[in-house]
Amino acid sequence: MSFTTLNGSIPTLDAWAGYVSHAQAHLPHSSRLLLLALLNTPLIVIILNVLRQLIIPRNPSEPPVVFHWLPFVGSAVSYGNDPLNFFFSCREKYGDVFTFILFGRRVTVALGAKGNNFILGGKSTVLNAEDAYTHLTTPIFGKDVVYDVPNDVFMEQKKFVKFGLSTENFRAYVGMIEEEVEDFMTHDPTFKAFQSNDVTEWGTFDVSNALAEITILTASRTLQGKEVRSNLDKSFSGLYNDLDGGFTPVNFLFPNLPLESYRRRDRAHKKMSAFFVDIIKKRRAGNDEAEHDIIASLLQQRYRSGNALKDHEIAHIMIALLMAGQHTSSSSGSWSLLHLAANPDVAEALYQEQVKYFGTPDGKLRSMTYEELRSLPLMDSVIRETLRLHPPIHSIMRHVRADVPIPATLSAPSKDQIYVIPKGHYVMASPAVSQVDPRIWKEAREWDPYRWNDPEGVAAQAFKTYVDEGGEKIDYGFGAVSKGTESPYQPFGAGKHRCIGEQFAYLQLGTILSTIIRRVELRIDRVPEHNYHTMITMPKTPRSIHYRRRNFD
Incomplete structure (x- = not known):
């Protein structure tokens, strides 16, 4: 068994076992326990993150979340390397509306002309551009x-x-x-x-x-x-x-x-x-x-x-x-x-x-x-x-200032239910x-x-x-x-x-x-x-x- 790598930096389980065995053979008992915990922490964090996504039921009122190995980092690598292929791939799995993790931010994507209309035509009091971009633009402009x-x-x-x-x-x-x-x-x-x-x-x-x-x-x-x-x-x-x-x-x-x-x-x-x-x-x-x-x-x-x-x-x-x-x-x-x-x-x-x-x-x-x-x-x-x-x-991103429902024509998983994007999240067209x-x-x-x-x-x-x-x-x-x-x-x-x-x-x-x-x-x-x-x-x-x-x- 092995986990997907991020630029080759996430080793296989066999590799981790080799590191641990080498450490145990060359350090005192207390130091070996500490190093053992440190070496296994990244792996444990990844496993817990995967289990959380597989076992804990998601909130049915929110869009599906793109599966990701790394907590906090989320899908940042796939999105950053090729956003269009990332979007098309996610569309095949989740539909036109889905959420992905981008360095701790929860970003809901709405694709297609209807998705663009929902986000770019939305009220600025709810889907706000200033909150999304001022930290980048104000120091420059x-x-x-x-x-x-x-x-x-x-x-x-x-x-x-x-x-x-x-x-x-x-x-x-x-x-x-x-x-x-x-x-x-x-x-x-x-x-x-x-x-x-x-x-x-x-x-x-x-x-x-x-x-x-x-x-x-x-x-x-x-x-x-x-x-x-x-x-x-x-x-x-x-x-x-x-x-x-x-x-x-x-x-x-x-x-x-x-x-x-x-x-x-x-x-x-x-x-x-x-x-x-x-x-x-x-x-x-x-x-x-x-x-x-x-x-x-x-x-x-x-x-x-x-x-x-x-x-x-x-x-x-x-x-x-x-x-x-x-x-x-x-x-x-x-x-x-x-x-x-x-x-x-x-x-x-x-x-x-x-x-x-x-x-x-x-x-x-x-x-x-x-x-x-x-x-x-x-x-x-x-x-x-x-x-x-x-x-x-x-x-193009917007920050969500208040809970906002996604139009049924865009995302409805059923006739009686629509997705809601919670306040504090981000949306992306x-x-x-x-x-x-x-x-x-x-x-x-x-x-x-x-x-x-x-x-x-x-x-x-x-x-x-x-x-x-x-x-x-x-x-x-x-x-x-x-x-x-x-x-x-x-x-x-x-x-x-x-x-x-x-x-x-x-x-x-x-x-x-x-x-x-x-x-x-x-x-x-x-x-x-x-x-x-x-x-x-x-x-x-x-x-x-x-x-x-x-x-x-």
């Missing part, structure tokens, strides 16, 4: 913003940011982003082969590293303002890296560890906050040289109470925008380029789309406008399909599961942007539900939006916590991809697997793409 304030205040802050994401600003951003990407490809060592005059020369670049730099350059040039952009090659970059080091699963699970990375995070936040406050003070004093950034917009906003935003609130909102947007956009851009490199026929079709819409009589390509970028059908499909297969966030569910999507795990071409197909209908949902719009405090909670396609979340940067993300991704595809051909043997050990789902290494400069002659 700062006090008095996002999940460090009551939900109604957060909704007002989202509205303030949304005012800055105007069509007028977007029109200005396209040229800025294109210019930043061109400058990066022309001067950064990452694209050394592109800078060569030899169009037959192939080079390679790590796609995630390159897109991380490009994303922060373009976001700072547009949203953050010229002061941030001009400091990216100075001390600001170091502060960003230290702050980014606190945005990991370890920080989420264990927010108060005495680690140097935590101390660097806290020092970086203090300095970055002061950096933004200094910019804000200068702007309030009349030194406002920016035209289209978010700071300029936030300086004009007021809460319903009539109070203007304080300097530190604006600073912390800007930090939140920088951190949250950079990760998600660089992840989506990386996956898009990897798939285009693995599917050169699609990449060539994307290039020909550029030629069709932006070609000039001399054989070159002119710059795009915002309205033109929005009208590119294949580019739109490439981004949608990439987000379907690789949503940046695979799991996974739109990522719905987006690759073989019961919904044909060839669900295949990257096929052309699936979005059929107006009557699953993809188009899912997208229509996401953006329209029967024409129903709800104003959660930041403007009327579709709930989107009933759709199996939710790349930017749904409900009141739906990402307000959705349109900017399409703009940023579309412009970056268009600019790169215009200038280089891409190749890769295969698309890497997902790395689920990061907060935002990134491709595993190696993730180097081969490229060469297009011949424009």
